[in-house]
Amino acid sequence: MVSWTRLSAVALWAVYLAAIATHPDGAVIATGPIRHGALVAAGLLVLVAAVAASGGIDWRRPSWPSGWSFLIAVVPILLLLRSPPAALDHRAALGRSAAPTAPAPATPAEPVAEGGEVRLDRLTGVQGRVRIIAMAVQPVGRLAYLLPASRERLPDPMVLLRFRMICCAADSMPVAVQVSGIPSAEVADGTWIEVECTIGTLGGEPLVQAISWKEVKEPEEPYLTGTTLLGK
Numbered sequence: 001m002v003s004w005t006r007l008s009a010v011a012l013w014a015v016y017l018a019a020i021a022t023h024p025d026g027a028v029i030a031t032g033p034i035r036h037g038a039l040v041a042a043g044l045l046v047l048v049a050a051v052a053a054s055g056g057i058d059w060r061r062p063s064w065p066s067g068w069s070f071l072i073a074v075v076p077i078l079l080l081l082r083s084p085p086a087a088l089d090h091r092a093a094l095g096r097s098a099a100p101t102a103p104a105p106a107t108p109a110e111p112v113a114e115g116g117e118v119r120l121d122r123l124t125g126v127q128g129r130v131r132i133i134a135m136a137v138q139p140v141g142r143l144a145y146l147l148p149a150s151r152e153r154l155p156d157p158m159v160l161l162r163f164r165m166i167c168c169a170a171d172s173m174p175v176a177v178q179v180s181g182i183p184s185a186e187v188a189d190g191t192w193i194e195v196e197c198t199i200g201t202l203g204g205e206p207l208v209q210a211i212s213w214k215e216v217k218e219p220e221e222p223y224l225t226g227t228t229l230l231g232k
Contacts (some may be wrong), residue, residue: 001056007049009072014045018074020194030168045145070231088163088222090190093146093174115196120162121175121224126199132208133194133219134160137182139176146176152203158182160195160208165223172223178202181210192218 021039030038053176118133139147139159146159160179163172179195180202186194195213199206 001057002052003058006055007053009076010045010049011172012076013072014042014049016028016043030225031165034167056068071122084152087219088169088172090135090143090161091177093137093144093161114212118199119224120160120177121164123177123208125201129196129198129211131196132160133192133195133216134162136179136187136191136193137161137176146174147178151205152179154178154180154202156183156184158187159186160193162224165225169223175224177206177208178212179208187213187215192216 021035027031053145056211063074064120114128115131117133120132120134137143137146137159139145146161147153147157157180159176161174162175163169165172179197180194181197182193189192193213194214194216195208196211196212200209201207
């Protein structure tokens with residue numbers, strides 16, 4: 001027979017993992033592959049609980065979780081009570097290493113239809129008029145590292161910023177690309193904008209050449225994902 005405390009702990013962990021996988025704001029918690037893995041793990045825990053319960057449940061031992069059993073049972077409850085974190089804004093770039101903006105040589109840019117949306121970290125080789133959704137940031141002060149001094153700068157530098165998630169929000173890295181045609185005085189730092197543009201180069205680096213732009217709401221999936229061993 002299995003004690004009710006151990007069975008409860010397994011069930012609560014299954015609920016927690018399922019909540020991660022199915023939460024409406026799951027895109028700001030972890031990447032798709034991680035959420036899918038959490039769902040599979042939740043299913044396995046349910047199977048384990050069902051097999052354990054098939055031999056009977058001991059409702060008398062122990063009367064209340066104690067020691068490690070208590071911690072194992074309580075942790076998922078506390079985690080379930082937490083609200084998912086808000087998506088990172090431009091200020092979160094402080095203290096984080098900037099990710100390369102160009103794709104790896106073995107990963108060519110995917111074909112994009114005229115006027116289609118492209119990823120900020122997949123600009124090399126993109127041709128024609130495209131759309132980019134990102135945060136507008138002026139790379140000055142503590143955010144100046146987003147546009148290193150070794151790169152050629154425009155007179156009024158502005159960058160488009162997104163965060164690339166490897167596993168979860170905690171390990172995301174900023175991806176910044178310089179943009180022309182958007183005066184820094186016309187847009188506040190951290191504003192999400194949609195830019196209609198063409199892609200050029202400046203000093204050997206991608207340059208977003210804005211044709212027009214407008215403010216937009218934060219996208220449902222604010223992070224760039226699918227660029228790791230767990231993704232595409």
